[in-house]
Amino acid sequence: MFSAARRTALRAANGIPKATSAFASPYSPSALQRLLSTLAILEQREGKLNHGSLSAVTAAKKLGGSVHGFVAGSNIKGVADEAAKVDGVEKIIAVDNGAYDKGLAENFAPLLVENIKKGGYTHVIVGHTAFGKNLMPRVAALLDSQQISDITAIENENTFVRPIYAGNAIATVESADAVKFITIRGTAFAAAEVGSGSAAVEEGVDPKAEALAEWVSEELAKSDRPDLATASKVVSGGRGLKSKEDFDKVMLPLADSLGAAVGASRAAVDSGYADNSLQVGQTGKVVAPQLYMAVGISGAIQHLAGMKDSKVIAAINKDGDAPIFQVADVGLVGDLFEKVPELTEKLKSS
Amino acid sequence: MSSLRILVPIKRVIDYAVKPRVNKAQTGVETAGVKHSMNPFDELSIEESVRIREKKSAPVEDICVISAGPPKAVDVLRTAMAMGADRAIHVDVKEGEELEPLSVAKLLRAVVEKEKSNLVVLGKQSIDDDSAQTGQMLAGLLGWAQATQASEVKFEGDNVLVTKEVDGGVETVKAKLPMIITTDLRLNEPRYASLPNIMKAKKKPLVKMSLSDLGVANERRLKIVKVEEPAPRQGGGKVEDVDGLISKLKELGAI
Numbered sequence: 309m310f311s312a313a314r315r316t317a318l319r320a321a322n323g324i325p326k327a328t329s330a331f332a333s334p335y336s337p338s339a340l341q342r343l344l345s346t347l348a349i350l351e352q353r354e355g356k357l358n359h360g361s362l363s364a365v366t367a368a369k370k371l372g373g374s375v376h377g378f379v380a381g382s383n384i385k386g387v388a389d390e391a392a393k394v395d396g397v398e399k400i401i402a403v404d405n406g407a408y409d410k411g412l413a414e415n416f417a418p419l420l421v422e423n424i425k426k427g428g429y430t431h432v433i434v435g436h437t438a439f440g441k442n443l444m445p446r447v448a449a450l451l452d453s454q455q456i457s458d459i460t461a462i463e464n465e466n467t468f469v470r471p472i473y474a475g476n477a478i479a480t481v482e483s484a485d486a487v488k489f490i491t492i493r494g495t496a497f498a499a500a501e502v503g504s505g506s507a508a509v510e511e512g513v514d515p516k517a518e519a520l521a522e523w524v525s526e527e528l529a530k531s532d533r534p535d536l537a538t539a540s541k542v543v544s545g546g547r548g549l550k551s552k553e554d555f556d557k558v559m560l561p562l563a564d565s566l567g568a569a570v571g572a573s574r575a576a577v578d579s580g581y582a583d584n585s586l587q588v589g590q591t592g593k594v595v596a597p598q599l600y601m602a603v604g605i606s607g608a609i610q611h612l613a614g615m616k617d618s619k620v621i622a623a624i625n626k627d628g629d630a631p632i633f634q635v636a637d638v639g640l641v642g643d644l645f646e647k648v649p650e651l652t653e654k655l656k657s658s
Numbered sequence: 659m660s661s662l663r664i665l666v667p668i669k670r671v672i673d674y675a676v677k678p679r680v681n682k683a684q685t686g687v688e689t690a691g692v693k694h695s696m697n698p699f700d701e702l703s704i705e706e707s708v709r710i711r712e713k714k715s716a717p718v719e720d721i722c723v724i725s726a727g728p729p730k731a732v733d734v735l736r737t738a739m740a741m742g743a744d745r746a747i748h749v750d751v752k753e754g755e756e757l758e759p760l761s762v763a764k765l766l767r768a769v770v771e772k773e774k775s776n777l778v779v780l781g782k783q784s785i786d787d788d789s790a791q792t793g794q795m796l797a798g799l800l801g802w803a804q805a806t807q808a809s810e811v812k813f814e815g816d817n818v819l820v821t822k823e824v825d826g827g828v829e830t831v832k833a834k835l836p837m838i839i840t841t842d843l844r845l846n847e848p849r850y851a852s853l854p855n856i857m858k859a860k861k862k863p864l865v866k867m868s869l870s871d872l873g874v875a876n877e878r879r880l881k882i883v884k885v886e887e888p889a890p891r892q893g894g895g896k897v898e899d900v901d902g903l904i905s906k907l908k909e910l911g912a913i
Binding site: 444446453456477482537574633635636651658 | 672674675677678680686687758759760763782783785786787788789790791792793794795796797798799801802803804805806807809819822823824825826827828829830831832833834837842843844879880881882883884885886887888891893894895896897899900901902903904906907910911912913
């Protein structure tokens with residue numbers, strides 16, 4: 309109902325040159341605020357809500373305006389009901405169709421396009437995860453919008469902050485698009501908690517677009533340790549570990565003594581010491597735990613991009629001149645094959 | 659399977675080993691006099707395309723590389739041809755008028771239609787802007803299948819099987835041509851261009867085009883308000899031994 313008017317109003321507001329907008333716009337900031345509405349896209353896997361994806365709700369709430377959540381997949385009711393309990397969410401739009409289980413962009417994108425059009429949203433947010441990265445640009449292109457990737461802060465409804473050049477520069481950008489498509493950095497927006505909210509669950513439109521690709525199989529690394537992306541402590545190993553056997557022998561007990569997730573540098577992954585999914589860096593995962601312990605990692609730009617927002621960084625390296633020591637809050641120069649087992653023992657007994 | 663006409667979009671970026679510096683005006687990073695090279699993920703795209711031809715895993719009719727950027731983008735196009743691409747297209751875009759991913763995707767759509775490409779292989783992201791959008795946007799605009807963050811590409815009959823890097827592991831998807839693939843680090847190890855091949859590449863065809871030739875405007879949707887250095891992190895110094903490490907971590911409240 310309001311959607312068309314809402315879009316037109318925002319377009320008009322956007323169309324006014326920046327210099328005059330403060331005076332010429334017929335819409336006061338508070339009026340504009342009321343016109344805002346955000347769709348937060350949530351992830352699910354095998355009927356379980358991915359709680360990490362609730363970061364999108366946190367970011368949506370920061371924008372102000374109404375917040376709707378979106379989920380799709382087979383037997384989606386349970387997921388939708390759980391997401392409906394998140395405080396501050398007005399509505400959950402759910403599409404029950406097994407064709408969306410694997411999040412294939414080819415049919416998921418048209419699905420979102422239809423629901424975004426119907427809801428008349430001004431903002432669409434998803435995590436900068438494998439799912440979000442694959443899907444969102446396709447949706448943005450279908451609606452002729454220039455996506456804003458991997459944001460770390462929201463200045464106002466048009467202005468966002470994002471790291472560029474592997475985090476070596478921080479850009480503030482202002483979007484002129486009528487609908488803003490945004491992927492968010494999970495470590496910059498804590499996941500909203502499932503609380504006692506009671507959002508309405510509404511069935512979304514299902515265009516049943518053709519899936520041009522077919523999901524064949526998956527192989528996920530199994531681990532009992534905390535998830536790397538969300539862990540409060542991370543211990544990470546690099547080339548200094550020398551082999552996969554040594555990596556496992558040295559790093560895993562250390563991780564367990566701290567209750568930490570295990571990460572790795574690209575060098576360690578490329579050398580086959582650790583699984584690809586453990587890579588921390590510009591081209592791997594970005595983490596920002598309470599404690600990041602870098603073991604046998606020199607601290608290349610690429611790696612720092614993935615961990616330099618950690619609260620406390622500790623480094624153990626035998627090269628006292630390694631760049632990692634320039635960012636570490638506490639550094640220990642020494643042979644990791646001696647120091648780490650000693651540290652593990654002392655942590656266990658303390 | 660029909661013969662592959664592969665299009666490989668590549669980008670000239672500040673070399674990955676260089677630490678970029680924000681310019682004084684806070685409008686971007688300093689690019690003058692800074693070493694540039696091919697975006698590392700784009701090297702993987704070229705390598706994979708050349709390997710498809712060499713391994714005869716599918717018939718390859720043509721490998722065309724394209725770059726949109728200032729005249730110096732020709733350097734990376736020559737490198738790509740020295741690695742094995744057959745020909746190149748340079749879309750001239752003035753320094754300081756860089757295209758946003760959506761405009762690049764529109765430009766590539768026009769080129770795909772013109773060149774009758776049926777496979778486009780792109781890097782998963784460029785290491786300057788870190789957007790990770792162009793491949794997916796192009797797939798959307800063309801209505802093609804997409805496989806992002808590929809670590810393995812196989813051809814089976816009419817199908818292309820792509821193993822993708824996802825959070826927590828890998829996933830395999832299957833699609834028919836035409837399609838879009840974006841490359842991830844584990845896909846292959848790009849070759850170095852040998853001197854004879856660098857010489858040969860100088861004779862390979864390179865066509866120059868403008869945005870208007872392709873009917874695309876450089877329409878910017880995002881205005882850069884400012885670019886800043888990230889808050890510097892102060893190293894906290896070193897400790898002598900493991901006990902010192904533990905007590906410092908306790909002091910910092912990390913354990």
